[in-house]
Every structure is written in C-alpha cells, then in structure tokens.
Amino acid sequence: MSVLLEDLFQIAPVFLNVGAAVFGDSLREAGYEVVYVDWSPPAGGDARIADLLDDLL
Amino acid sequence: MVRRTVIRKNRYFDSVFLMRVARRIASQQGMSDASAVLATEANRKVLIGMGYGDDGHDPDFAVAGPNDLVIALEGEEAAVDAIAANVDSYLSQGSETSSGTGRSLPRPRSISEAMERRPDCSLAVISVPGKYASREARTAIKKGLHVFLFSSNVSVDDERSLKTEARQRGLIVMGPDCGTAYLGGAGIGFANAVRRGPVGIVGSTGTGMQEFASLVHQAGSGISSGLGTGSRDVSDAIGGISTLMGIDALEADPATKVIAVVSKPPGTAFTATLAERLGRCTKPVVLCLLGAVPDSWRIHDPEGSRGKPKLRWAFTIDEAVASALEAAGASEPAFLRSDERVMRERAAIEIGKMRPEQRHLRGLFAGGTLCYQAQAVFLRSGLLVHSNEPLRGMPELPDPDESRESSFVDMGAETFVQGRPHPMIDASLRRKRLEREGKDPTVAVILLDFILGAVSSPDPVGDMLDAIRNIQDEARGRRGHLCVVASVCGTDEDKQGLESQKAALAGAGVLVFPSGAQAASFCREAAQMLAHRKETADVGPA
C-alpha cells in the first residue's frame, strides 16, 4: 500500500536507495531510515533480456 | 481447557530446537502448555502421562512413530485451534531475533526483494545509469513507491509514461534528472541542511531549489516541503505532470503557507496550464521562471493589479526568496538587498588594477541553475555571453570545452558528466578548466559558485583554492589583476560550514557575495564597465 504524498510531508519516508550509495548514506547520516538495494545491471546489462524479465518477473 | 496433538509425519528436528518451538507456542495468548517432540516410545509415554491421546480422540497420535513429530497443545480451545492451524509457521520461523530486523541479511539485490523485506519503504531514490533507470523506476512505481530519480538520459517517452502511470496510482516521480527534494524534514539528494518552515517549493532545477532553500534558511525562515520535478517536466512534451501534482499537494498541506515555483521557462502550452492552475491556487504563489518573460502572466492574476498580488513574479532566486518571506509574513532580510552603487565602486577598484587587454568574463558553474540565472541577469541588461547551456537569446558556445570572449559554462552539463562525477562532488574538471581560463590574458573576471550540502564534496572551496591562487599569481606575473567573484550556496548547518567556506575564499582575495544572483549582478556591473573602458580605450591612444 503506497503512502500519500501529503503524508510524506509530515513524516519523512523510509527510503529505498537504488544505485549510488552516497544518496542513501547522506540520508542515513541525517538520521533517516534507508534500505539499500545492492544494485547491478540486470541480465549483465543485456537490454533484450531485461525487457523479457519485465514480462516474466 | 483442551489438550490436542498435531502430527507431522516423517520429519526430523533437533530436540533443542523443538524445545524452543514449544516454549514459543506455550507463550502464546490462551495457551497453558505445549510440547514438541519426535514420537519415540519414551516420548509417547511422557505425553500420555500428561493426558494426551488417552481418550481415543487422537487417532494420528495413536499411530505416530519415532520418525513423526508430535506437537502437543494445551490451552483454551480457540488458542489451541489457532496454533494447530498454524503449526508449520512455528517450525519454519527460525529465530525471531534474526528475521525481525533483517540486519543480518545481505542487502537485497532488487527493488522487489527489498519490498518483500521492508514493505514500509515509501520513496525510492534511484541513481542507476540512465539506460536502466526507467526499468527500475517502473518497478518502484508498481511496488507503490514514490520516486526520486536522479538518473538522467531517460527518454521523453519513458518519462511521460512513468509519470502518467505513477499519477494513476497517486505517486509522484521526481525526475529524471532530479537533484534535490525536501520531504518530512529530510533533504534528499543534493540538498542543504535547512530548518522546517512555511515555504513550500516545486522546482524543475536542483541547484535553484538549493539556492532558494538555503537563502530562506539564512533569512531565518524554513521549508515545509520541496518537490523536485526534473528539468524536463515543464516542457510541453511532459506537460508538468509532477509540477502540478506538487502544487496540488502543497496547496493541501497545512504546514505550507506559500508556494514557490522555481523553474526554467515552461513550454508554451504548459505555460497556459500552469497559469490557469496557479490562478486558482488558494495560497500565495511565487513564480521564478528564470529567463521567462513576465508579461504573459499578469493577465492570469487580476488581483495582481490592485492590492496584494497572489501571484508574485521574481526575476531572480533572491527576489523569489524575498517575495516568499513577505507572503509568509516575514520581513525581507538585508543581505538580499544589493546596492548597485556599492557594486559599481568595487568593480571600478578591481578594473583599475587590470591591463587593457583584460576584457572578458568567464563563469564556471557547478550549479546549472546558477549559470542560467547569471545569464538571465546579463540578458536583462542587454549583455550577451556565450554558454554551453544558453538561455533563449544568448549565443551558444560551439565547443563547450573552449570559451569565447565572455562565456558562462555549466560544468554540470551532460557533456561534462558522462562517466564522471558531478562537479559538485568532484572538482577536478572544473579546476583544470579554471587553470586554463586563468592563462588567457584577455580574462578580467572569473565567476564561480560553490554548492555545499550532504552529497557535495566535503570541502568545495578547498578543492579549488590552490587553482584560484595560482591564476591570480599568474595574472600578477603578467602585471595584471584577475578579479575572482564567487557565491556559496549553503547554510550554517551544512557539514562544510557556510562561514568557513566563505572565509577561505575571502582569505584568497575572492569577492564573495551572499547569493548567485548578487555575484552575477556584480559581474554585470563589471562587464558594463569593461565594455565602456574598451570603447574609450579604442578611441584613446590610437
């Protein structure tokens, strides 16, 4: 269930960091909750396979 | 009180593990006792002795053997029923301490996996390379997440479909190419530490929002929320989907007293939409559309002609801050007022030390919006500068790597950051460019900006200081004088420290101004003076 945008104005979101860790780190250092995704290019960077994954997963 | 056994045939568990399972079951509401054992002859006797399976109502227990697991339950009927229906979850739960926090687990490898573990996540901060960005953002939206999309190089079609899909689910996509946002007190991305207050922002420009928020903070007020939209949101191709969502949300937000829209000029069609929307906004709105012409907006604000205008136009971010503070009931701080006469006097002193061939200005910007704003300041006085990111009406630099005459270069533009960190994080490219500009004997004035904040370099000024000193020395070596002008975007609460950064610049003889607009205004005065001096010089000795 998603959170209303207006509600995020009151209480900071729980962040999901996907990509460069520096964004998550700065939020975490400021005391906010951050969940990190250890991201790497899907399918080893093969766009065709990544498209297929979107249909299957 | 009832007693019942549940049998799981052909299972093996360590007896100590089963003791813990039993204790956990026994501690549930309504339970008085529980056992979990393999049905060996000895264990069966014990259970029978405890009163289980003796009335013939437990046919499974009667035939259970040493390879079968018996869970014996004693308690209120409802509790026993509930446990009996759910026995397997107690066997597969592992220890509660580990599965509870998820701290012992490795980081999830995908958004889906992360959401399985932490369904309370509500905003995805995505900074993967552009070609993967749409895919990750789409997944995030499907999982019910709002999105802060720092990645650039996302196609217009993808941007439109992402934002449309998100809007249908009540979610906002900030970006692509979004640098800054403030939500619930948290500064996201390239954001400065600012206090909370009555001013809400919707912005398509990251450094514009940073500069705005920092100045509001310095003036003693604060930010309620700030929504980045990405630089292309206000184009007609996107139609301001995120901008409009942001305005709606801020209008509904009780903490927001005034809404500031900080943006590059919108597309023609969206200008009409935005004007219509702002015209019926129930809260005061400050519009800072850097480089846009205000005339077309007046007609949408009939109130504006008499009494207190609801829609306040701002040419610069400084003006936007002053208007927003006034609308919020605060007074305009003195540091935002620039005195052109004082500026001219200072410029005259600087230029007086220069050689005649020193005629040109060079701006090297880390903040794209500050580059844009500086151009707007110049254009307003009819002065032209070359730029790699030209404002409408400004000549474009044919080669971003080579300045011409007077040039303002956005060092954060696409060409400079491909495969390289942004100049706000890594100053090396801007430093090299500065050293090159300093070797040009025609250069009179260098304009720089420094952006503080959580994600920025730990010492943005320190990264450039040696280079600044070097080019000043070189100019002195040519018996000239190089005037270096700067502004620092940040607050006293930023980790870099606003005052110490400014002091370091001042110590190196740099003219430091409280804002990008004022630094640009000073440069404009200097440019006019240089142009005038050139004219007189041309007719002089010859």
Added chain:
Amino acid sequence: MGLKERINAANAEAFRRIVAADPVLVDVAPASEVIPGMRDRLILHSGPPVTWDRMCGAQRGAAIGMCLFEGWAADPVEAEQMLRSGEISLEPNHHHSSVGPMAGTISSNMWVWVVENKAFGNRAFCRQVESFQQFGDHSSSAIAQLARWRDVWGPALRAAVRKMGGIPLKQLVARALLMGDEMHNRVVASSSLFANAVAPVLVDCGLPKEQVVDTLYYAGNHPFLFLGISMAAAKASVDPARGVEASTVVTAMARNGTDFGIQVSGLDGEWFTAPAPRVEGLLLPGWKEEDAGLDMGDSAITETVGWGGFVIGGAPGILNFTGGTAEQALAFSREMRSISVGRSPDYLIPALNFEGSAVGIDIRKVVQTNTLPVIDTAIAHKEPGHGIIGGGIVRPPLECFTKALTRFGERSSEWSEGPLSGRTATSIPSS
C-alpha cells in the same frame, strides 16, 4: 491469470514438489539391473551431452577407465580407439534418472546407490564416490578400486540396506546438516551416521567375515561415502519438479568439464549450456593452477535442492573452500535466498538461526539480480590419468540462465492461458 502469476503459481508447485520429497535409500545394485535405458557398450557421464572430440581430459580418462573396468578394451590405447570410433556410446546421466560425481561415468557393471522418493514413487541413481577413476585416473590401481566396490562393498551394503527395509534419508540429512555437513563436499557426519546405521545389520547378514570387516572399514572410514547417496537423494527429490508447465525453477545443474548446463522445469528436456568455468579454490600439494581442469560433475544436483553451497554457512569444516571466513560462508548461504522460491521446512541451518535452506532456483531471479548459484566442488586435472587435485567454489556462467530465459520467453505464449498441467510424479528421462 497473467503470465507472471502463472509462473509464480507454477514455481510454487515445483517448490512444493521438491520440499515434499521423501527420499529413502532402498538398494545398492548394478547399473544394468536398475537404471532405465542402461545397456552394453554405453557409458553414462556427468553434465550435458558431449561428444568424444569435445570431451575434457579428465572425463576422457574416466571413460577409458570404464572400458578397462568392463573388459571392453585390453589397454588404454584400445579403449581410446573404441571411444573415438563411436563403438562405445556416450550419454548424460541426467537422461537416465542418474547422477555421477566429477566425470560421473556409469556403465552396466558399475554398482549404484538406489534412492526412491516415497512421496512420488520415482527412483534415482548415483555411482559411488572415490578419489581416482572419477577424476580421470585409469591406472590398474584405480580400476581395482571399482572392482572392489562391485565385488565386495556394493553387494555387502546391498544386503544390509535390503535387510533394513531401506534407510529414510530425510531425517538423516536434516541431522547431518546440524552436525556441520552441507551434503556436497562435507559429508563426514552423514557418512558416519550411515555407517553407524548399517553396521549392526551388516554383521547380521550372513556374509563372509572378511567381506563384512572390509565393508565396515570402507564405510566407516570413507569421508565422501555419503556424497553418492546425497546426490541420488537430491536427484530423486528434484525430478518430480520437472515438467511443471510455465515453471522457471532449475531442475538440474550439471557440468562435464567442457560445458556447464542447466535444465529448467517448464522447459523439460532442453539443456542451456555455456563453457564450463574455472573453479576458484585450493590445490593439493604438487599441483598448479595450470594443471586444473574446468568445472565438472553432476554433484551440483545437491545445490539444485538447496544443499551444498546453499548451506555452506553451516559447514565450518570446509570454510577454507570459501576464503576461510565463516562470515563469507554465511554470506553465500544468505545470498542464495535472493534467487530461490522458498525455504526448506526440513533442512535447517543452525548458523543461520535455524532458518531453512533456500530451495528452488528461479532463473528469473538469477538474471534479475546477477546472483549466480554458489557451488562448492572438487577439482580434477585437465589431462586424463590423474586423481583429485583440489577443491573450491564455482558459479555457473550467467549465459546458461539468459539462454534459458530467452527460450522461456519464446515459449511463454503457450502458457498464457489454462490450468497448470505439470507431468505426473515420476521422472521422465528426456531425449
């Protein structure tokens, strides 16, 4: 039901079948007696199909060994000629409900462990594990070991297992996992548990004393004895999950030293292969990196059911395979959850707070996260004629999974409507 939901439901069914397995060791028997399709002049081998000209050195050496063991050839030269000419057929174990360690060779007179999955009624077979011929050593002493297994130990264990009415393996494996085994390269506890279980019965089988004593020594001192049983148990457990329509769960990972191949439930009968990778590991004294052959063996069937590398965090005895730290080993086991359908209700890992092992590798998740299954394995020499030279960790090439996923995409239109219709229980040998 949308395609994704359909795949998820199919995977749940494949997972259910794997964890519902009830493997029981029911016999030890000559291959010709029990393996479907076994015949004279046929050598079964590990991994996906491979021809003699592409076969790696160690597997060639093992095949030569089988020709000598069966008496088809008088010497290695003649054996090689027969193999090269095609006089001897070569087929994958997996096409015959079988698995074999390393080169994995099985011929008619090779005795095999027979495991029956009582929950589904299917059987699977694995040859015994030793340290010489299966690594490509075809010396007379290596062949003599095979003969002793055929003539002495195999028949004795057969008598004992039959007299016991079979040995249930689920409890034995669950217990061994708690004792530090991971059922692939660490089977010390399970081997002891097995030896303890058969010993009193073996004594009571009416066999000649020398055979009983010899077999007790063999069973009681063979640190890899149980690997053959655990491989057969894994094969018997996963085979019912083959052919579940629209399922993306892996049903086999097998290597022949030339190719790494995987099979997928919803694409039954097809292999998806890529060049076999190099094993990262430790070598026995006297061997160098350049001596090592590429990844080989059917033993990754253990990982396919969630043992081996998937539970290596619970096997402190082989930490040196994983870089020597418990943290790394635990990280491997945790990581495997990212690519699996669920957790085993039976096979728990104490070091991971008694959480169940990750079961049911989903090729979609592998590709999505670039997380490849962790396999711990032994290393053979690249040339024929040597025994074991080391062991370590290997991961399959991503290409196997992207190929399978591509094929799955091509066939997915077939599954867009209609109810699940996985084939019934018993394993169906493919092609």
